[in-house]
Amino acid sequence: MTLRRKLLLVALCTLALPVAGWLYVRQMETLLREGQAQALTASARAMARSLVVTDAPLPPAEPGWYVQQAVNPITVDGYGDDWAPLTPWSQPLDKRGKVLLAEDADWLYLYADVRSTHRTRADAGDPNALTADHLVLSLGKGEQSRRYLLASAAPGQLTARPLDPAVAGLPELITAQWQEDGSGYRVELRLPRSLALDQLGLSVYDAATGGDPQAVQSRPLVAYAPALSKELAQLALDGVQARVLAPQGWLLAQTGHLTTPIAAPGDQPGWFAALVYRSLLADQVGDAEPWTQDVPRLDASEVQKASKGTPATVWRQGEARGSVVLAAAVPIVRDDQVRGVLLLEQSSRAVPLLANRALLGLLLTSFGVLLVAGAILLVFATRLSLRLGRLRDAAERAQLNDGRLEGPFPMTGSEDEIGDLARSFERLFEVVGGYTDYLRTLASKLSHELNTPLAIVKSSLDNLEHTLQAQQAMPPDAQPYLARARDGVARLGALVRAMSEASRMERAIAAAEPEDVDLVEVVRGCCEAYRPLAGTRRLECVLPEGPLSLHCAPELIAQALDKLFDNALSFTPERGWLRLSLRAQGDGAEIELANQGQPLPAAMHGRLFDSLVSLRDKATPGDAPHLGLGLYVVRLVAERHGGVAMARNLDDGSGVAFTLHLHGMPRQRL
Incomplete structure (x- = not known):
């Protein structure tokens, strides 16, 4: 990973700033919410105690039948079409049906829907009516009550039969409508x-399941109370x-309306601010639909919790945007x-506005700092x-090959x-x-310094030999030692001359003048000159068909x-082969000389082109020493032409190939 990417990752660590700020804003909003919730709960408690102290008409503690307000005129015909707006709030009737109660200014309506697939029919006036499927209706007023039997053998109008003696103030006869189908029957x-x-x-009463045919349990009637609303x-x-x-x-009384404070033009939250509030801050904000004002019953979990004696609060979405x-x-x-539940609802923009302002300001500041x-x-x-x-x-x-440093080193003045x-x-x-530089000039210095001592040693040996021969005092055993001394001096002289020649060669290579030439002709001329020197060895020359121009020496x-x-000739056996080839390569050329022979040792691959390194056998006395300067000169020539010299073993192991990669010498500007 690059340094730039690492520092970019370090910069991303500043994202912890908006995250910490977001958590802080959430905590502050939670505290504001808790404060408002505690204040509204305290107000609700005070109002509930006031209702108890003023002896307000509260419903009984036991479950009752809720009587809804009739939305539309109701026709008593045994069908549920007129009851459709009230059907979502039907009340369960035993385990087999449901009942709806409604009232208007003059009448109290009852609609019962009983699910039964097996029917036993009888009219209310039949002696065996109590053993057939029927309903038992009980009406109560104060301490008095009377039961009525509702049964019919066929759809249509029926007259309920009283099961109890007459009671003052309660009707003697009740007419109803009976309708039925394959799923059950309905009574209105x-x-x-x-x-x-x-x-x-x-x-x-279901004849198929049995039970007490006259049993009925009365419940108090509960309805919306205008007096309680006042x-x-x-x-x-x-x-x-x-x-x-x-x-x-069930709703018993209500007063007041939710009024959202009017926001100033600059305080009105936009859609993005509202989205940020709902997404990042407003946790546990419920939907507004279950809390609508025109429903006769609220089945929210907070109401159920309060009906069990424990106060509860909840935040929900408001009707206005951002509230x-x-x-x-x-x-x-x-x-x-517990005689009832008091529910207080208060709309607010304070918390969203404060939270949005704090969060948006923090986000803008944090992202600005981050950028x-x-x-x-x-x-x-x-x-x-x-x-x-x-x-x-x-x-x-x-890192040049001669170890020199080109120009001044940059940024040395930085602190x-x-x-x-x-x-x-x-x-x-x-x-x-x-x-x-010391090593590069060491050869020329040594050759210069050694010439004089070598001349003195050689002249001294010559004088010693002439003196002994003139005096005829040369011992026979001394002649081999004198010959060895002469041979050593000759080898030292050759070594000094070679070192001096290498120094001159480096200067000559550096001073060579380039020109545009056809390498094909240069390599062909060299190949033809080598054929007589190859002797019994086979020399093959592989050249491209067209000319290959290169700016070189x-x-x-x-x-x-x-x-x-x-x-290559010194390592190629008799009757062996040599192959000189030239081919174009990119913006330069490649010259390769391969020969048959022993492969290169692995340890010598990186040292062959160094100075004073040789793989040839040590020369015998009298022979010229091999100083290992030839391949060093080859490397200098390749580098002078912007290339490199390489050596490798052939893939089949039959010999060695030396390669010159040349890119040409730079052109001089006039």
């Missing part, structure tokens, strides 16, 4: 509101909607019994990478750590360059080929 009737009933019982209106707070619910969630509603439900307790920090780190990383790249390029340029590193590199390369290339051929 109406009673005058003038009866002032306060209790009602209804039970289903009591509630006197206690309600401004801008707060209050509702009193029965323990089962929220806080609902607090507390139990209304009288005589240690600035990222840009600064990116610029710093880019500058650091460029400086390190300059340092690397300078180090690579300094930071990179400047210290550059100065350390500069001192290192100065030491290495000085040592390399042809005399240097011919000299390099001479060294390669002399080296």
